Amino acid sequence: MKKGIIFTVIILIVAAVLTVVFVTLFKERDTDAVANKVISVVDEGYLSENSDKEALEDYLDYMSASEQNDEITMSKTLLATYDKLGDFYREHIAFTSYNSTYKSNKGDIINGLDSASDSMDEMVSYINSHTAGGNSSWEARTWDDVRVMMFEFIEANNRAFSSLSYVYIACENSQIVNNDYTSEVLKAISEHLSSYGSLDMKGRLTMAENVYRMATNYLKTELVYGYLYDDIWQAQIEDIMTNGTDSSYYSSFVAGTL
Amino acid sequence: MKKKFISILALLVISVASVVTLAGCGAGIKVENVKASYEAMTETLVSYDSVLNKGDESVYRNTKDYYQISYGEIVDGYIRSQDENYVELKDYYNSVFSFAMSYVDENIQVITNLLDDEVNSATKKTLKDLKDSIDDFNESVHNFVSARNRLDVYYQNYGSTASEEEKMSRLRTFKRDYVDFVDKSVQMSLSLSNSVEATGILDSVEHVRLTKNYILNKILRAYNELYILDIGTFNFKETTPTDTKTRIENVLDKLQILMNEYSSIMLLNDSALKELTSEELVALKDMMNKFLTEIDVYIEALDTLNVRELCVDYKNEMDEYLTHNDRAEICLERVENFVNVSLPNFLDYLDDAVRV
Structure with a gap:
């Protein structure tokens, strides 16, 4: 009887040790999943110069002259913003370290990028099957449908890119790149992106333009790397971090003209 | 029976833990051991001073040629004439090696002057790695000098008759040994810098x-x-x-x-x-x-x-x-x-x- 109990206890201890060993061995420790997803979306997927993206851009170009000009321009601006953000993350996210922020945002990033990709496929398929064009009722009818898909596309991208910025800001692997400057820029971009909350896209053009300017003006590699050695820039960013919207630099910062 | 089993198990766990802890702390390695390894390495370099000619210490701080490596008369001639196939031996390999060695020579006293009682636990943990890297480098010196001698003998015997392709092939073989030698010197200097920081x-x-x-x-x-x-x-x-x-x-x-x-x-x-x-x-x-x-x-x-x-x-x-x-x-x-x-x-x- 006693022997049986001892044997069972030993088996339980061995099982517990083996479980700990296996959990430790196979525990996710790197950011490969997200890095590979971003790379595939930028290099092979919907952000690359493929025929799907061209079809959507052609449609938006054609529609630029329509009554929904503001909405179309905003859509085009955001599309270009995602290009810039995608390039930035493609280059940087592969070198970020695994952390709890990564763990909690991984699902949002991958699902967001997948959903955006699905919305892009849906839009292109719709555009390709409604090629008549040339009159205002066609324009109004197609845009009514495309804008819903476009909104889903924007929403999914915003979700993914906001989560990517949290992961990047939390990373420790490359402190010289993940400095106050990029963190503040990405935080501002993320706040702007997350403020899209309805299908009413009119009136949000300024915001989209700011996001676009911030992404293009501030995420240039040489500026990201150069920040650490620029006293003036450091002082301005510190002022923004300390004083937020009260900072005298804040408005030019969010306008992308710091 | 149960008590015996638990005692044996506890003994086993304590033994394994002790071994792991002692190994992790580098226990057993003393400053004296590092000093002895460094001295042995210095003796090796001195024994090959016709190949690895250490510069004048009063001068080396003003020149990157801290260690002048003699590659043999023929190869040295190519380097002097700025032949692009050879010049990097001096411009790059020799430079990196010299910087690594000058760091070691200038900073090793930070460690070897320590008394074992004074060594803090952080430094103690780095000593084994430092000693090992010095020993590894010491070993690589022999290999490098042999490789250099083989190259020199080849050029003396066949330098005038061998084709350019053959000479390049021989040079690449030498560079592979050189790579290992330079890398070992860099690893040694990095180990030392870890020890210095830990102090x-x-x-x-x-x-x-x-x-x-x-x-x-x-x-x-x-x-x-x-x-x-x-x-x-x-x-x-x-x-x-x-x-x-x-x-x-x-x-x-x-x-x-x-x-x-x-x-x-x-x-x-x-x-x-x-x-x-x-x-x-x-x-x-x-x-x-x-x-x-x-x-x-x-x-x-x-x-x-x-x-x-x-x-x-x-x-x-x-x-x-x-x-x-x-x-x-x-x-x-x-x-x-x-x-x-x-x-x-x-x-x-x-x-x-x-x-x-």
Whole structure:
């Protein structure tokens, strides 16, 4: 009887040790999943110069002259913003370290990028099957449908890119790149992106333009790397971090003209 | 029966834990052991002083030729005549080796002057690694000198009759041994810098020189990794010319240019060094830590890129290589950014921070 109990206890201890060993061995420790997803979306997927993206851009170009000009321009601006953000993350996210922020945002990033990709496929398929064009009722009818898909596309991208910025800001692997400057820029971009909350896209053009300017003006590699050695820039960013919207630099910062 | 079993189990656990803990702490290794290894290594170098001619110590701080390596009359002649196939032996391999050795010779006393009772636990943990790396280097000296002698004998006997291709093949064989030798010297200097840091001596403003040299020694990895460890192991020059090869060549050219900047900071004499305040020292070390992390990312990018595979197996065709390694492009971009932007920026910063 006693022997049986001892044997069972030993088996339980061995099982517990083996479980700990296996959990430790196979525990996710790197950011490969997200890095590979971003790379595939930028290099092979919907952000690359493929025929799907061209079809959507052609449609938006054609529609630029329509009554929904503001909405179309905003859509085009955001599309270009995602290009810039995608390039930035493609280059940087592969070198970020695994952390709890990564763990909690991984699902949002991958699902967001997948959903955006699905919305892009849906839009292109719709555009390709409604090629008549040339009159205002066609324009109004197609845009009514495309804008819903476009909104889903924007929403999914915003979700993914906001989560990517949290992961990047939390990373420790490359402190010289993940400095106050990029963190503040990405935080501002993320706040702007997350403020899209309805299908009413009119009136949000300024915001989209700011996001676009911030992404293009501030995420240039040489500026990201150069920040650490620029006293003036450091002082301005510190002022923004300390004083937020009260900072005298804040408005030019969010306008992308710091 | 139960008590016996538990006692045996406890004994086993304690034994394993003790072994692991002692091994982890480097217990058993004393300063004396490090000193003995260093002295043995010095004796080895002295015994080969016709090949590894140590420069005059009163002069070496003003020249990067701290260790003059004699490659034999014929190869030295090629180097003097600036033959591009040979000149890098002196410009690059010899320079990296000299910087690593000058760091070791100038800083080893920080460790060997310690009394075992004074050694803190952080330093104690680094001593085994330091001793091992000195022993490894010591061993590599023999291999290097043999390789150098084989090269010299080959050139003396066949230098005038062998084809250019044959000579290049022989030179590449020698470079492979040279790569190992330089790498061992860099590893030894890095181990020493870890030990020096662990003593806490770098926290004192009185030791600006030690701090500056510590930083430069850590940067040595950036030069060693790509130019010597990666490129030095195959015939890069003869690989297929493509845009990707041009990009790698540009990175190598830039590294060579930056070596001069590195040298000028390394060779600053004491009178040219600033006296730092404690705040300035903290700021410098903070920036250094950030940059060291950046070097880690650069090394990681190089490892993932695998230059040899790209250049040799995939003939410098990035598009084809991407089907095998989908991170190759971003890794190459990261390497370019590090060499073109981060490294020069940091060297400029360091120069401003320490030069009077």
